[in-house]
Amino acid sequence: GHVPERSHDLRGRNPLLQPLAGRNAGGGGGGRRGRLAAGLLAPVSAAARPRTPFPVGRHNSPARYNDLHVFELQEPTRVITWTGESRVCVAGYDRRSRNEILHLLLPARLSAKENQGLCPDRDFKVEHGGFSDRPVYSLKHVLETSLLVTSGPPDGSLQVWRVEQDETDVIRPLGSIPMAGGDEPTWAKIATASSKPTWVLHGQKVSDVQGTEIESGKTVFRTASTSHDELATLEFLDRATALACSTKGQLFLADVRQPQSLLGAAEDVPAAVALEGGRWCAAVKRGPLEPIGEPPQIARLSSGGCVVLTDPRNMASPLKAATGCVPASSLPGSEFLCVSFAPQLEECLAVSGFDGTVCIYNTQSWGPAPQEGKPLFIHRGHVFSNMESADGPALVTAHTWHPCKPRTLLSAATDGSLHVWDWADPSEAD
16 A cells, blocks of 8 residues: 655546536546646655554554545645535645645545545546636635635735636636725635525625625625624525624624625624634534534634634524633644534534644533533644654644545645544544
């Protein structure tokens, strides 16, 4: 099961994308290798044996993995966006140079629903690529299309891209969507959903969230909020309802079916954790485990390590809360805060952005009164992959759960490392 240091064929085969998320691995004609340099994504090591231990501190039990793959990007990414069950997009965020946007096909072993032992292909393949003249801080796939939407400094405009369906293997820029209200020195948060015609929800502040048709550029929705707080997260709760979370932790809701809807404050930060302060971000729980019509769940994470879970049907009071969800080795800053629900597991979420770790929590025992959160599992791989670097310790920039494999995650860090790991539940350890 040896994985070579460099992939002998990063380009692979290029299946046509129509829509982007609707193809299985394989098929299609060969692409033109000259558009992207070979070696942009190289596996540096892989541990594919079941229950592979990863080294940890002497006072901790070894973390155990069912699968662990370590890759290295030429430039670090802060976005890992799924475009289907076996494909993701990553992109650079360097302010000083052009940044690549890559559409990657996962190795066959990681695309399978079940572990299949040894597989002949263990490498990511770059299926499509493009270049952005600005750093990519957010990247969203427009469902049921081959369109991507990105944003990043120095302003709140969006860039629209199309993953070409010919043999050029190019992610082609189609144009930009300006942000009404001037050039704020922040970048726009983005939310996309399946809709006809296709449109995107975006904004920098709570008061300037708007919906824009991608093809025509027409504004189809605009908020009527008076809050000028900076946006941390923008998501859809369902086809009709938008959720905004400010950097202060306050939640706002709007009916996007109305051309101008009041993005009203749904709930203040709970009094029990309001004094905690810092910056906040949020995530929405959706997934096949939820019955039809069941409302999603909302998680908020603060830079001080507080996690608050909220049921949209009762926004006035927290469903669950925990404090202390911040590693002792946490680094200054809150730029990469990330919280996410496991789509295939109940009562499970992941937290990152404090240091080089990704922490998994089981929230089953949490209650409305804040209690200390104790991680079920800690992925420390990015810490050890950068121990000898002169740039200092690596910081996890993004993580995401596999849409179909319950305990598989992808995570990236500031040193360019990209890890794919399937964690073993400690309660099921031998």
